[in-house]
Amino acid sequence: MHPIDRAVLEHCQEDFQPVTALKGQIPSGTLYRHVGRLVALGWLEKHGPRYRTTAAGRRQVEGAAAARSWATLDAVYPPLALVPTATHRAAIELILAAAVARQHEVRPDRHPYFVLSGGTLHWKTSAGIFVCSALGLDPSLHVVDCGTETGKSVAIRRGGAGGVVFERQLLQAPFATFDEFLTASPEVRAALGVFLGGRLVVAFENQQMTVRPVPLLTLNPRPKATLEQRIGLSAPQIRRAILVNLDAVTMPDLARSGERALEAARAHPPVSLGAPAVDCRAFHDRIVDLTRAILAPDAHARVDVEIVANLATGMTAFIADPxxxxxxxxxxLGLVAETLGWTKAGWIQTTTAFSLEPARTVAVVDRPRGAAPPTAPSDDADRARVESPAEALTLAVRDPVRRKGHVPDFTLMEETRMRLIWLAHETDRDVDGAVNLLMDFYLEWRANGQTIETMERILTLARELELGEIDPDTLRDYLADRRLLEEYNCSFTDLPEVLQVLDLLGQLPMEWDWDIATAAMRSVADMMRAGIPASKVETFIASHQRLEALSFQATAETLATVLTEAGAVGDQREAVLRHLVEPATALVNRDHLEEQATRLREELAGLEGTTAQLERTVAALEQRREALRRDIAAAQAAFAQLEAERAVKAGELDVLTAFKTLLLQNTAASDPFFAELRKLDRWRTLGGAPDDVVGAGHVANLRAKLLALLQELLRQTSSGTL
Structure with a gap:
């Protein structure tokens, strides 16, 4: 960092300050040139003639003071240095790490997708184009406009016969952007589930499909109350994603800086996705510790730590040191989570001090972001705060964090209250959210024409029909039948006459179905339209049957007329017919053989296609078998680890059991201690605290009783009475 930039940021770090005080140290022109640059970068914010260092600026100051650099990937891909904001850069670096993890199959699952959310002109689509250039991909093929896609076209296209005629190239690419996700139809969103599940191999229409690309969703959020409603993703889907809220990021002049980054990316050779240097799952516990040190407790359920471990493994392809x-x-991760308000205060110091050795990672305790300073501090407290080191650690145990209650201020039956609390826990909400969920469901139900009165009418109908229950399928079939009858201007009152028609159809000399019945009714209608009365039907049929017995159709009369007019009568008629039939028969036989040959060629082509499909299926099954073998090996390793942990816990349980037996055998010595402990517990139940006047007395007595208990146990041990 430039020394002038650092001086300005440190000067304005506490609150809005005029920078005129720095004019004696820095020339005015140079000073305001640097101030303007810092404002454009989003490191400094302006309010009138005063300036204040932003959160991004404070991170830059802290990073400059630390020995660790966060720009290591600049050496791998220099255009990263031109990305407009640190938040965009962080998301792109994580995407590159995720691409390595997918391409080298670090593990079969827990692969993240990314979501860039924000208004227009926030460099969302441009970020996808930048990554395409970084990976050597064509943005016209790998930036997909969700609003123009239909059905399952994001993955495959099928022909009229249902076969796969086209498979999108992006399925085998390392990256794909799905632009304007919220404009996609429900069918397209369902098809996108193939990409968002986090698995390398997924089942898709009774087949297995390998999903290589790291998905990036871009969207303009909706003006809704919850995160799920704003971005159109469920809580489980959010847990599998890395989210970025770009509306919380100060944007520079993107018309200048944004285009420079894209031009540099297009001009530079693509980055190479080499194999990871280290599998960071070996440092799983340290990754868990770091993630929890970065994220606020309420955000722990929002981020899957296994995804972070995957990203760390992928990052070792660019930074070999784990x-x-x-x-x-x-x-x-901290930069992108900060845009959602998910980070703890002081997370940057914790990340800077990170080491694979637990003792070296120091969590800096700081006032939560947005918390007001203590009111009316004493002079002694101010003096102590000034004299203490900037990163002094305290051994005092902080009071437990008590969450604000969310139970509405009215009386509920205990059973109802417990059910609401259960629903809140089941839906991962507080009680207010659970009640709102029920209200939203009811309002949606009512908007569809369904109300409590609907249920009352259902119950009234049940009483009238004297039915205790109605099978939903039966009711659905009844309503469907009624709609079908209404389409033909009929009702259930017409059914008796319909049954009479069915009896008449039963007189047909064969097993009939509706096709046969329809044909029979149409035949009767045709004869009636032809003017054949019922009394002559038998005569007409007998005549037609005689023609069929002679192998003649109804055209026999025309043929006889033509032969008579040609003078072919008597014996000549047969000779003429034979002369006509013999060449015609040969021609028909040839056409028949050609037709059979064509059909056989079509069947052969179909069999060849089936063979190719079966070969692909066998190859996919082979891949699945190998994946299952790897899963079995991983499961066996996990089982061995669990068995080792069980042995350790069993030893600890034996120690606790022995201590319990020791206490039970010395009730005379331990009863006073537990009696005092119960007094303290009762006091806390009544609303007291261990550090108030009464609680402090109980704590002092408890210490004395504990000391007496330990002394008695020591005495009995020394005397051999235990």
């Missing part, structure tokens, strides 16, 4: 790679992923 500690540095994990720290880089943690830093990038």
């Amino acid at each position: 500690a540095a790679a994990i720290a880089q992923v943690g830093y990038d």
Whole structure:
């Protein structure tokens, strides 16, 4: 960092400050040139003639003071240095790490997708184009406009016969952008589930499909209350994603800086996705510790730690040192999580001090972001705060964090209250959210013409029909039948006459179906339209049967007329017919053989296509078998680890059991201690605290009783009475 930039940022770090105080140290022109640059970068914000360092600016100051650099990937791909904001850069670096993890099949699942959310002119689609250039991909093929897609076209296209005639190239690419996700139809969103599940191999229409690309969704959020409603993703889908809220990021002049980054990316050779240097799952516990140190407790359920481990493994393709790679992923994760308000205060210091050795990672305790300073501090407290080191650690145990209650201020039956609490836990909401969920469901139900009165009418109908229950399928079939009858201007009152028609159809000399019955009714109608009365039907049929017995159709009369007019009568008629039939028969036989040959060629082509499909299926099954073998090996390793942990826990349980037996055998010595402990517990139940006047007395007595208990146990041990 430039020394002048650092001086300005440190000067304005506490609150809005005029920069005129720096004019004695820095020339005015140089000073305001640097101030303008810092404002454009989003590191400084302006309010009138005063300036204040932003959160991004504070991160830059802290990063400059630390020995660790967060720009390591600049050496791998220099255009990253031109990306407009640190948040965009963090998302792109994580995408590159995710691409390595997918391409080298680090594991079969837990692969993230990415979501860039924000208004227009926030460099969302441009970020996707930048990554395409970084990976050597054509943006016209790998940036997909969700609003123009239909059905399952994001993955495959099928022909009229249902076969796959086209498979999108992006299925085998390392990256794909799905632009304007919220404009996609429900069918397209369902098809996108193939990409968002986090698995390398997925089942798709009774087949297996390998999903290579890292998906990036871009969207303009809806003006809704919850995150799920704003971005159109469920809570489980959010947990599998890396989300970025670009509306919370100060944007520079994108018309200048944004285009420079894209031009540099197009001009530079693509980055190489080499194999990871280290499998960071070996440092799983340290990754969990770092993730929890970065994220606020309420955000722990929003981020899958296994995804972070995958990203760390992928990052080692660019940063070989696992500690540095994990720290880089943690830093990038903190930047994007900060846009959602999911981070703890002081997370940047924790990430900077990260090490694979637990003792070296120091969590800096700071006032939560947005919390007001203590009111009316004493002079002694101010003096102590000034004299203490900037990163002094305290051994005092902080009071437990008590969450604000969300139970509405009215009386509920205990059973109802418990059911609401259960629903809140089941739906991952507070009680207010659970009640709102029920209200939203009811309002949606009512909007569809369904109300409580609808249920009352259902019950009234059940009483009238004297039915205790109605099978839903039966009711659905009844309503469907009624609609079908209404389409033909009929009702259930017409059914008796319909049954009479069925009896008449039963007189047909064969097993009939509706096609046969329809043909029979049409035949009767045709004869009636031809003017054949019922009394002559038998005569007409007998005549027709005689013609069929002679192998003649109704055209026999025309043929006889033509032969008579030609003078072919008597014996000549047969000779003429034979002369006509013999060449005609040969011609028909040849046409028949050609037709059979054509049909056989079509069947052969179909069999060849089936063979190719079966070969692809066999190859996919082979891949699946190998994946299952790897899963079995991983499961066996996990089982061995669990068995080792069980043995350790069993030893600890034996120690606790022995201590329990020791206490039960010395009830005279332990009863006073537990009696005092119960007093303290009762006091806390009544609303007291261990550090108030009464609680402090109980705590002092409890310490004395504990000391007496330990002394008695020591005495009995020394005397051999235990």
